[in-house]
Amino acid sequence: xxAPSLVAVVDDDEDVRISLEMLIGSLGHDxxxxxxxxxxxxxxxxxxxxxxxxxxxxxxxxxxxLARKLRLATSAPVILITAFASEDVERRAHDxxxxxxxxxxxxxxxLIDELEKILG
Amino acid sequence: xxxxxxxxxxxxxxxxxxxxxxGMITSWNLASTSLYGWQPREVVGRKxxxxxxxxxxxxxxxxxxxxxxxxxxxxxxxxxxxxxxxLRLARCSQPEEPEWLEVSSLLEAEHPAERALAxxxxxxxxxxxxxxxxxxxxxxxEVGRIIQGLARSGISDLPAYLRMNPGxxxxxxxxxRIIDTNDRSLEMFGPGTKRELLATPLDFYxxxxxxxxxTDSVISAITNRPRHVAETKMRALDGRLFDVLFTVSxxxxxxxxxxxxVGFTDISDRVQAARQLGDVSARRQMLLDVPTIALSELxxxxxxxxxxxxxxxxxxxxxxxxxxHPEFIDYVIGHLRLTSVNEAAVRLFGASSAKELIxxxxxxxxxPGCEVMRRSIEGSFVREPVFQSEMRMxxxxxSPVDTLFCRVSNPDPDRSDVLVxxxxxxxQIRGRDEVERMRQQIAHAxxxxxxxxxxxxxxHEVSQPVTAIAxxxxxxxxxxxxxxPPKHKLADILSMIGQHAVRVGDIIQRLRAVxxxxxxxxxxxxxxxxxxxxxxLLRQELxxxxxxxxxxxxxxxxxxxxxxxxxxxxxxxxMMNAIQALDDVARPxxxxxxxxxxDEREVHVSVSDNGPGLSSEFLSAPxxxxxxxxxxxxxxxxxxxxxxxxxxxxxxxxxDRSDGRGVTSTLSLPLVEAADAAGD
Numbered sequence: 189x190x191a192p193s194l195v196a197v198v199d200d201d202e203d204v205r206i207s208l209e210m211l212i213g214s215l216g217h218d219x220x221x222x223x224x225x226x227x228x229x230x231x232x233x234x235x236x237x238x239x240x241x242x243x244x245x246x247x248x249x250x251x252x253x254l255a256r257k258l259r260l261a262t263s264a265p266v267i268l269i270t271a272f273a274s275e276d277v278e279r280r281a282h283d284x285x286x287x288x289x290x291x292x293x294x295x296x297x298x299l300i301d302e303l304e305k306i307l308g
Numbered sequence: 309x310x311x312x313x314x315x316x317x318x319x320x321x322x323x324x325x326x327x328x329x330x331g332m333i334t335s336w337n338l339a340s341t342s343l344y345g346w347q348p349r350e351v352v353g354r355k356x357x358x359x360x361x362x363x364x365x366x367x368x369x370x371x372x373x374x375x376x377x378x379x380x381x382x383x384x385x386x387x388x389x390x391x392x393x394x395l396r397l398a399r400c401s402q403p404e405e406p407e408w409l410e411v412s413s414l415l416e417a418e419h420p421a422e423r424a425l426a427x428x429x430x431x432x433x434x435x436x437x438x439x440x441x442x443x444x445x446x447x448x449x450e451v452g453r454i455i456q457g458l459a460r461s462g463i464s465d466l467p468a469y470l471r472m473n474p475g476x477x478x479x480x481x482x483x484x485r486i487i488d489t490n491d492r493s494l495e496m497f498g499p500g501t502k503r504e505l506l507a508t509p510l511d512f513y514x515x516x517x518x519x520x521x522x523t524d525s526v527i528s529a530i531t532n533r534p535r536h537v538a539e540t541k542m543r544a545l546d547g548r549l550f551d552v553l554f555t556v557s558x559x560x561x562x563x564x565x566x567x568x569x570v571g572f573t574d575i576s577d578r579v580q581a582a583r584q585l586g587d588v589s590a591r592r593q594m595l596l597d598v599p600t601i602a603l604s605e606l607x608x609x610x611x612x613x614x615x616x617x618x619x620x621x622x623x624x625x626x627x628x629x630x631x632x633h634p635e636f637i638d639y640v641i642g643h644l645r646l647t648s649v650n651e652a653a654v655r656l657f658g659a660s661s662a663k664e665l666i667x668x669x670x671x672x673x674x675x676p677g678c679e680v681m682r683r684s685i686e687g688s689f690v691r692e693p694v695f696q697s698e699m700r701m702x703x704x705x706x707s708p709v710d711t712l713f714c715r716v717s718n719p720d721p722d723r724s725d726v727l728v729x730x731x732x733x734x735x736q737i738r739g740r741d742e743v744e745r746m747r748q749q750i751a752h753a754x755x756x757x758x759x760x761x762x763x764x765x766x767x768h769e770v771s772q773p774v775t776a777i778a779x780x781x782x783x784x785x786x787x788x789x790x791x792x793p794p795k796h797k798l799a800d801i802l803s804m805i806g807q808h809a810v811r812v813g814d815i816i817q818r819l820r821a822v823x824x825x826x827x828x829x830x831x832x833x834x835x836x837x838x839x840x841x842x843x844x845l846l847r848q849e850l851x852x853x854x855x856x857x858x859x860x861x862x863x864x865x866x867x868x869x870x871x872x873x874x875x876x877x878x879x880x881x882x883m884m885n886a887i888q889a890l891d892d893v894a895r896p897x898x899x900x901x902x903x904x905x906x907d908e909r910e911v912h913v914s915v916s917d918n919g920p921g922l923s924s925e926f927l928s929a930p931x932x933x934x935x936x937x938x939x940x941x942x943x944x945x946x947x948x949x950x951x952x953x954x955x956x957x958x959x960x961x962x963x964d965r966s967d968g969r970g971v972t973s974t975l976s977l978p979l980v981e982a983a984d985a986a987g988d
Binding site: 201203204206207208210211213214215269271272292293294295296297299300 | 767768771772773774775776777778779780781782783784786787801804808811
């Protein structure tokens, strides 16, 4: 187990946010929770994060727009999760260069595998 | 203090009330409305002590001295119940007018149920906010009290009384309190803020012309129907009127009863489309109202003789006579001779000249056994001077023409000649059919769209807590495998999993109240009719894809009890699936067989295609829920079809054909005694 990394979690649903924090914690890493993409962008210090997990449908900046902005600021991978999956959203997500696109509810083991690959 | 706008205060989830030094309330945010029940317009300008009660001596002293006091306070709400709040009182010293600001949140409530409600409120708001249709939560308890009062005062037929007294319905709207609305409501009823939406009395949203629709929904509530669906017009905050489909559900187990959930779907576009279509046919009608009327004179001396003979035999009514001698109609048609026609009649019958028609009988022009003709003959027999009806006739080339047919008999009883005036109304009949078809499609589409929106909402809302449950479970599993598992943390995670499961249950309960159509209005229907209507509904798709439909109806008219539109939806869905299954089949051989069979208990409607058969993935999950709707709006998925079939006491089976390639979907419904099914 290497030194703990910091993962940013962006979701307007509190239950999902906290559950992701638990999941990341159980892998021995730390999570920082944000209720919206705008809150994350306002907080700054994007280089502190080794990975971003974000919902797509949120008030204000949505997850795909966030992914585009993050690509300009950091090389850390972005994983998008959404309850409103459509082919269109998925295509936009991949065009925005997201690392992985998951549909809620997803198999947490898939996310664990991704995070272990990213965070070591 | 004063540069903070009311809208900003509304963002707070805690109740915030500001008051002047003299105790007058100056602002009241949304959360105060949720907590205490009063609308801002009801309390701003009143004394805070009169509305909520006084602060303790200690509180005002401490806040006066240090600028801040915090503690527990008992408060009375608008409905008289008592609650305990955690209160922070602050004095904001402005040079000209000192103001008090209090921030409070619910600590404990009278009912344990209310405590649970407060806990679930945040979750519920989340759910409420995300739904695609506009939803309003209304407090109907005052309406209930008024209705009870009316019943006690001796009014026995409340529905009739309400229909007679629209003023009473307006009053019921005014006493209905709007508890909450979701985000979609602002888009639909805006432009405006949520505060304006909640603070506007309900009767504003219901224009006068929609009063009767509101009354009907109240009557539904009185007569204990769990659900009410209707189309009506609503008014938005800016005064514009728009068409909606609205559903009312009565939520079981809500605190104090009397809470309603009302959903609105905007159907203006669709209603507009229907109206334009109506206008087109109205314009057509205007053109047709100044037609050239086809006039023809006919003579029938043999028939006059026959009539006299029958009268002498004591026949007074031809109806039973024709029942016994159905060939009599064709006998009359064959002996009616055209003696003169005008130019319009020549055109109407598709003749080249009047000569071609003179002395011709009506055989071929009037259909054999024509029912309208029969009524005309029966009228002639009892010397009714005029008979008028719509009648389908045939031109000389055999093509049909719909006419408005008017027979005027010669007033002299010894004369057999009649004058017939006819107007070609084929266009109008077509227009009328068109409007009718449109109307059905609109009803169909609006139901499906509401269903689709609800489906999307359910998917979204349920997927959040389920995602959380899965994540927590995976985290717990990893922690439990550690050499020294952190027991407390594990206990916390397990308790959260439990809470999320409760949330899923809540969501399902709430949406079930809206979406579940537990009550199917049971009307006797002919399945054969529904099958042919569904065929008409899908005519375009069938033609485009070049699919041949073969109907095999078996003997007898099979009747079931059910809801016409819902059963149409199921059959349309099964047929759409069949049409799509034929995509890879060569055009000339595309074929769907519709079958209607019955045994002593059930009627079976089967839809069979000659496509490639069932895929292995379908076989593993045939009723996979919530597939995205197809653009044509009929892709409701077999799941919904199955639940409609089950609501009718029936079932749906999908299997590979026994007689070769392709799939057979069968809808089975309980048989009611075979008889003539009523229409609507």
